[in-house]
Amino acid sequence: MTEFIKNTAIEIGFDACGIAKAEFLEEDAVFLKQWLAEGNHGEMSYLERNFENRTDPRIIVEGCKSVVVTLLNYATDYRQNEHAPKVSKYAYSKLDYHTVIKDKLLQLETKIIEKYGEDCFNKDRQHRFVDSAPVLERRWAQRAGLGWIGKNKMLISPRLGSYVFIGVLMINKDLEYDSPTKDRCGTCTKCIDACPTNAITANRGIDARKCISYQTIEKKGEISPEIRPKLSGWMYGCDICNDVCPWNRVRARPNAHVQLTVLDEVISWNAADWANLTQPEFKRIFKFSAMRRAGFSKLKQNMEILMLPKSAGGLQPFDGG
Ligand code: B12
Ligand code: SF4
């Protein structure tokens, strides 16, 4: 059954699949409690909720025995117009990755049920996860042997690099388990040195309040004044700590997933195109994109800050575009 699940995951189009035993994440519970107590999560209060569920999958999904973890490569060779406000690569595609991965997880589940029966899954509980629930996805991927959690906090696959999304399927069957991946960051500190806001701390925590990704997507209201001069041109998300990682330079290869086909506008638009974007256009063009998460007003606010002079974190003066 283990072999069937892993082979089927690859046939469906995932780039990797590993399996971990469902158990209490004792060390992570201690870490997470402290991380939350220090307020590192900012306004993301949903991270405080369901603490017990977050650290034990058997509480989220009654009967869960194994955590099947999948990776989907989103590395790309496409580059934005150099005069455009920057968008994180994870949001280049027409289709939101949540949709793509949920669809693939459902396909995997369907094939497992066809072969091994309905009792493999708890039908009364959500058991397919992408970003959407209290599941420490990076830790499960590490425990399932798919990579290690780097100093930049990303799950880094030794084969694919860190531009990978994580999807999780919780199953009520005992399976053969992979060995957790060991740390391969070594003495490297490139991501810590490159982060413009010092959001990455030495003990491997991240202060999300300082993270450009949080500030430009998750934070309600405007970007904090102390972060604005450090935005480095990012309008939606931030890829700096991934871009500088040597594992991506060596291992990341452009994905070939048709479902992750890029949006022409994201690649071709210059600063003026973005500045002229109207709400109806946003709704039409980004209808299925991950960028809907920030919403039009937040995006506009971010853009306005970027249109400020360079000394204030903006992109002005433009040298063309
Ligand atoms: C909240 C969140 C954010 C927040 C907070 C980031 C953070 N590091 O926590 C913000 C908005 C800043 C964010 C940004 C990004 N995110 Co995000 N995010 C999440 C989300 C929804 C929850 C993460 C979470 O629980 N954070 C709380 C912290 C404390 O948990 P953690 O980082 O997972 O760390 C745990 C373990 O690693 C471990 N741990 C870590 N350090 C240590 C140290 C010790 C000593 C111990 C014992 C344990 C330990 O314990 C922690 C808690 O138990 C996950 C999806 C999910 N449900 O997991 C996606 C997720 C982590 N994000 C993802 C992505 C792609 C990003 C961005 C790259 C997007 C972008 N380009 O803008 C950036 C990267 C920023 C960064 N360097 O982390 C992907 C990561 C894929 C990967 N390869 O790792 C995920 C998994 C979504 C997905 N399904 O693919 N994100
Ligand atoms: S995503 Fe950007 S701001 Fe956030 S930790 Fe990485 S480099 Fe720093």
Ligand code: SF4
């Ligand atoms: S840049 Fe270096 S320290 Fe940071 S995650 Fe990559 S290998 Fe690890």
